[in-house]
Each structure stands twice: as C-alpha cells, then as structure tokens.
Amino acid sequence: MARLILPLIFGLLGTAVLVGLGLWQVQRLDWKEAILADIEARIVAAPVALPAAPDAQMDRYLPVSVTGVLLEPAIRVLVSQKQVGAGYRIIRPLEVDGRRVMVDLGFLPVQAAQPEAGAAPVTVLGNLHWPDEVDSYTPEPDLGADIWFARDLPRMAAYLDTEPVLVVARQTDLPDTALRPLPVDTSGIPNDHLGYAVTWFGLAIVWVVMTGFLLWRMRKPVKG
Known part of the structure; x- marks a missing residue:
C-alpha cells in the first residue's frame, strides 16, 4: 500500500489545483458579467451634451x-x-x-x-x-x-x-437613406471565462479518472 501513497497525493494535489482554477474562472465570469451589465446600462442611459474635453477612459460609451x-x-x-x-x-x-x-x-x-x-x-x-x-x-x-x-x-x-x-x-434625423446605424454594444468585449471554467473542470475530471485508473493498475496482483 505504501507505493500507492505518492500517486494518490499527486492525484489529489493535481485535482485540487485544476478545481481551484475552474472556481477562479467562475469568479472571473461573475466579475466580467457585472462589468458588461454596467456598460450596457451606461450605453442606453439618458444622453448628455458633448463634453468639452472627452476622456478615453472616463467617457467611454x-x-x-x-x-x-x-x-x-x-x-x-x-x-x-x-x-x-x-x-x-x-x-x-x-x-x-x-x-x-x-x-x-x-x-x-x-x-x-x-x-x-x-x-x-x-x-x-x-x-x-x-x-x-x-x-x-x-x-x-x-x-x-x-x-x-x-x-x-x-x-x-x-x-x-x-x-x-x-x-x-x-x-x-438624416433623410431616409440606405445608411443604418451600427451602435456601440458589448458584443465585441471578450468574455471567455465560462469556456475556461468548463475546460479546467473537465481536466479535473480526467485527472481523477486517470489517477483512479493508475491506482487500480498498481493494486492488481502481478501474474507469474
């Protein structure tokens, strides 16, 4: 049984790291969705006059x-x-x-x-x-x-x-033309955190399965 301890520890540590990365991406997803919701609310807010000196950070959207x-x-x-x-x-x-x-x-x-x-x-x-x-x-x-x-x-x-x-x-209020506005929206802002979370959790499952398979193979009696 002693020879199983090192692979077991390695498997548990690897699983913990992968699950931790998945949970971190879930937290990042919540953070990014809050930012996108704030931007969307800002985009459709009541319009104001053009600022005298617009700032690229403060006045974006x-x-x-x-x-x-x-x-x-x-x-x-x-x-x-x-x-x-x-x-x-x-x-x-x-x-x-x-x-x-x-x-x-x-x-x-x-x-x-x-x-x-x-x-x-x-x-x-x-x-x-x-x-x-x-x-x-x-x-x-x-x-x-x-x-x-x-x-x-x-x-x-x-x-x-x-x-x-x-x-x-x-x-x-231009006269009727073929021009159609392409307004600002959040579609161009990347939000890949869900995909990353699924990837890390998927790797954690694979890691658990492979660790279990290795331990099973190591426990099988050697024939001959």
Whole structure:
C-alpha cells in the first residue's frame, strides 16, 4: 500500500489545483458579467451634451446628443454584416458649436449610393467610443480608392481635420437613406471565462479518472 501513497497525493494535489482554477474562472465570469451589465446600462442611459474635453477612459460609451452640420470628406471603413454582406462604415466630420468632431453614421451596403453632406443641421444620438481596431496586421488605408480597414481615431482625425473624438450613432434625423446605424454594444468585449471554467473542470475530471485508473493498475496482483 505504501507505493500507492505518492500517486494518490499527486492525484489529489493535481485535482485540487485544476478545481481551484475552474472556481477562479467562475469568479472571473461573475466579475466580467457585472462589468458588461454596467456598460450596457451606461450605453442606453439618458444622453448628455458633448463634453468639452472627452476622456478615453472616463467617457467611454458615454451617451451624447449632438447637433451640427455634416462636412466633407467622408471616410469609408470596410466592414461586413451577417445576411447583408460587405459594406462600409461612413464616418464624417460634424461641425458643432464651433468644434469639429467625427460621427460614425453607420453601415452602407457596397452597392448603395453614399448620401452627400448638406447645409441643414443634423442631430445624432449616439455614444462616445475609442475603438481598438488597429494592429500590426491592419492594412494601410487605400486613399486612392477611399477605403480604410479600421477605425484609427488619431489618423482619421488628422485626415478629417477634427478632434480625435468619435460619436457612434444610435439614431439620426438624416433623410431616409440606405445608411443604418451600427451602435456601440458589448458584443465585441471578450468574455471567455465560462469556456475556461468548463475546460479546467473537465481536466479535473480526467485527472481523477486517470489517477483512479493508475491506482487500480498498481493494486492488481502481478501474474507469474
């Protein structure tokens, strides 16, 4: 029996570690779901006026209502939508109270005509956002074809001569066009903790089974 003690201890310790990791991921899941619920509540809160100096941390997802004049040029960011296909996010400068900021007006199918900017004021209800879409694999904008591949706020602001502030529209009073808002939501925020928890608990079960099988094999009498 003495030779079974070391494998048994090893099996119990391994199981405890794996179960502990699974429980930690369950705690992380509760924490992440609370954060997502807070963000979702913040997104749909009553809109406020555009802050004088929006902060990327404090004002992320802040609902705002802005009224101003849409200007040229427009930026087209290549995206795709399920059951619709390829299209563009249309981003334009908006002059509001002497300031120039950017507004993401939403999705426009590839084949649809892009609405032109006009002199009439437009009201945009949306959320401030600082999307993190640029990495080392993001292609350079094709300025000749007027196609961008990510929302790069500093670069877009320089191109459009605006503040590095983006309002992502939830609703506008633009005339009826093919443009459809793509509002901010939490779908792009990863929450993989449930999958990790299932993996760790699954490994714990396998560890227990394998430990039991090893102990059973070690207890079998040797023939011959």
